[in-house]
Amino acid sequence: MDGVHDLGGIAGFGSVPIETDEPVFHAPWEGRVLGLRMLMGFWRRWNIDANRHSLERLHPADYLSMTYYEKWVAGMVDLSVQTGLITREEIAQGHPNPDSEHLTPPVDAAGFLAFLAVGRPSTREIDAVPAFAIGDKVRTARHMHAGHTRLPRYLRDRIGEVVLHHGAHVFPDVSATLAGDASQHLYTIRFDGCELWGEGAEPGHTVSADLWESYIASAG
Amino acid sequence: MSKKHDHDHAHALLPPEPALRVQAIETLLVEKGLVDSAAVDAIVDAYSNDIGPRNGALVVARAWTDPEYLDRLRKDATSAISELGFSGMQGEHMVAVENSENLHNVVVCTLCSCYPWPVLGLPPAWYKSSAYRARVVREPRAVLDEFGLSFPKDVEIRVWDSTAEVRYLVIPKRPVDTDAMAADELAGLVTRDSMIGTGLALAPEAS
Numbered sequence: 001m002d003g004v005h006d007l008g009g010i011a012g013f014g015s016v017p018i019e020t021d022e023p024v025f026h027a028p029w030e031g032r033v034l035g036l037r038m039l040m041g042f043w044r045r046w047n048i049d050a051n052r053h054s055l056e057r058l059h060p061a062d063y064l065s066m067t068y069y070e071k072w073v074a075g076m077v078d079l080s081v082q083t084g085l086i087t088r089e090e091i092a093q094g095h096p097n098p099d100s101e102h103l104t105p106p107v108d109a110a111g112f113l114a115f116l117a118v119g120r121p122s123t124r125e126i127d128a129v130p131a132f133a134i135g136d137k138v139r140t141a142r143h144m145h146a147g148h149t150r151l152p153r154y155l156r157d158r159i160g161e162v163v164l165h166h167g168a169h170v171f172p173d174v175s176a177t178l179a180g181d182a183s184q185h186l187y188t189i190r191f192d193g194c195e196l197w198g199e200g201a202e203p204g205h206t207v208s209a210d211l212w213e214s215y216i217a218s219a220g
Numbered sequence: 221m222s223k224k225h226d227h228d229h230a231h232a233l234l235p236p237e238p239a240l241r242v243q244a245i246e247t248l249l250v251e252k253g254l255v256d257s258a259a260v261d262a263i264v265d266a267y268s269n270d271i272g273p274r275n276g277a278l279v280v281a282r283a284w285t286d287p288e289y290l291d292r293l294r295k296d297a298t299s300a301i302s303e304l305g306f307s308g309m310q311g312e313h314m315v316a317v318e319n320s321e322n323l324h325n326v327v328v329c330t331l332c333s334c335y336p337w338p339v340l341g342l343p344p345a346w347y348k349s350s351a352y353r354a355r356v357v358r359e360p361r362a363v364l365d366e367f368g369l370s371f372p373k374d375v376e377i378r379v380w381d382s383t384a385e386v387r388y389l390v391i392p393k394r395p396v397d398t399d400a401m402a403a404d405e406l407a408g409l410v411t412r413d414s415m416i417g418t419g420l421a422l423a424p425e426a427s
Contacts (some may be wrong), residue, residue: 008330008381009358013351016366022344024268029242033262034267036246043254048385052332056228068333070238076232077245085254091233096252103253107264117267119309122385150328150383156359166313171318172423186384195311197358201290202325205377208355210384 001053001147001155003058006080009154030069032097042106045083048120051175053148054079104168124183126168131213132187139219140189142210148176151215155207158195159219163208164188185212185213261424269408272341275306275391279408280337280421283316284394294318297389301339311338311387316356318391321418322375326364326417328356329382336387340412347416357381390414391423 025031032163054075057064066074080086090097107115118189132138142157166186172180190208195203224418234241249255261398277302292294297314301307314336317325329335330353335343346352356363360377364370370379391413398406401424413419 006331007350007354010350010354013349013354016346016352016355017349018346018367019344024272024342025264026345027239029239031264031268032246032260035263036242036249036255038254038263039259047355051309055332064350066343067238070395073234073238073242073245074229077234078229078233082326086248086252088230088233090252091230091245094248096248100252105256105259109257109259110231113262113266113395115309116263117308119307119312121312123313150331152381152383154330155381156237157351164315164383169313169384172384186386188386190378202359202361202377203373204375205360205379207379207381209381211385212384 001056001148002144003056003119004063005056007152008152011024016024033072033076034067037072039105039107039112040080040085041184042112043083043085043087046065046079046178047175049148050178051075051079052172053176056148122170123166124168124170124181126170126183128183128185130165130185130187132162132185132216132218134162134165138162138187138189138216141215141217145173147173148178149173149212152209154196155189155191155209160189160191160195162187164176165188166210169212171214173212173214186210187213187216189216229424249333254326262314267342270379271337273410273412273415274407274416275304275338275341276336276339276406276412278304278403279306279316279390280410280415281407283391283402291343301389304345306338308338308410311336314339314388314389315386316389316391317378319393321376323378323395324364324369324371324375324377324417325378326336326356326360327380327382327388327390328353329356331381331383334385334387335384339389340415344412367413369418369420391420395421395423398424 007149055071073162139159140156169186170185171182188208189211190206193205221373235244250257283293297316301314319325332350333343357379360379378405395409409422411419
């Protein structure tokens with residue numbers, strides 16, 4: 001999806017808004033959003049890729065003007081309605097539909113803290129052997145589909161070098177549609193600054209990114 | 221939020237003011253039995269008090285003082301970091317990248333805001349900002365200059381865009397004149413920004 005979230009290389013945002021002595025949360029509601037979003041994920045109606053895609057589908061003007069936690073609220077509410085956990089009527093009323101079943105949360109505080117230390121690894125065992133090796137030159141895909149993808153625009157149709165292999169990882173482009181893991185080998189590809197930005201690039205920099213096997217082809 | 225274009229999004233049904241919006245949705249989710257509000261409290265407490273950049277600083281200080289640990293960190297950072305008790309969500313697959321005389325590493329997520337939570341906690345607002353995400357891959361030296369860092373042209377600036385579930389921890393250079401310091405003292409020199417790559421470890425007298 002060529003969305004506004006794909007920010008790498010875009011000009012016009014001005015200086016980085018550095019804040020000294022920044023608090024963890026700027027207001028108590030931000031912490032509530034963090035917790036609610038994490039806990040709603042335990043219903044397993046979506047995964048991390050679908051969650052990211054819900055933010056990418058916000059209107060571009062909203063995406064750029066909302067804060068991080070405002071986007072999280074919007075994405076969580078939209079996914080909760082799309083997957084039937086809550087209804088639009090319930091949001092408008094602020095309370096559950098009187099006819100709805102009262103549910104039991106899938107995880108409590110102790111259960112969540114135990115999960116937090118483990119997380120959800122995205123590595124998978126697959127039969128396919130890796131198509132590329134460290135040191136290989138590869139060219140990234142030129143076009144991407146309309147759904148969720150993790151190949152940024154600024155890294156398309158560019159030549160880089162394989163510098164790390166991470167084994168096989170869940171493939172976000174498929175996982176975001178809830179159609180399975182479709183795991184592929186994942187590599188870190190390093191690109192020279194001039195390859196990405198032309199001769200006017202700042203001197204002496206490279207950009208490395210983690211890209212799935214189907215994003216790249218051999219460049220001899 | 222603009223009302224012109226969001227009519228098809230369910231989130232537009234919530235009150236516009238963020239605190240009220242979040243209170244309204246938490247009330248609904250708790251009343252329906254979808255979430256346990258005590259679990260929300262526990263999450264807020266964990267990220268306010270336990271999970272933050274002091275964790276990463278202990279990893280860096282250990283790497284500076286224990287060559288065998290550094291070797292394990294290079295071979296399998298996830299496992300080496302887990303030895304110190306830091307693991308899990310948003311740090312399931314860790315890679316440590318080391319700064320040197322001719323290499324400076326800096327980390328970003330241009331597509332969202334991926335960040336190594338178990339070792340650094342939640343990301344600062346600037347890390348999530350459009351300006352940082354857009355610019356650091358294109359003009360890293362200009363961005364680092366805004367953080368007060370400048371490097372000679374022969375120092376490679378190596379930017380890591382966290383496009384998958386791999387999370388990067390920068391191991392800053394150990395400050396000079398710290399040979400006599402123990403790991404727990406050294407950890408006090410390791411700032412959050414030095415582990416993202418937008419800062420350096422502090423000199424002993426500045427700590």
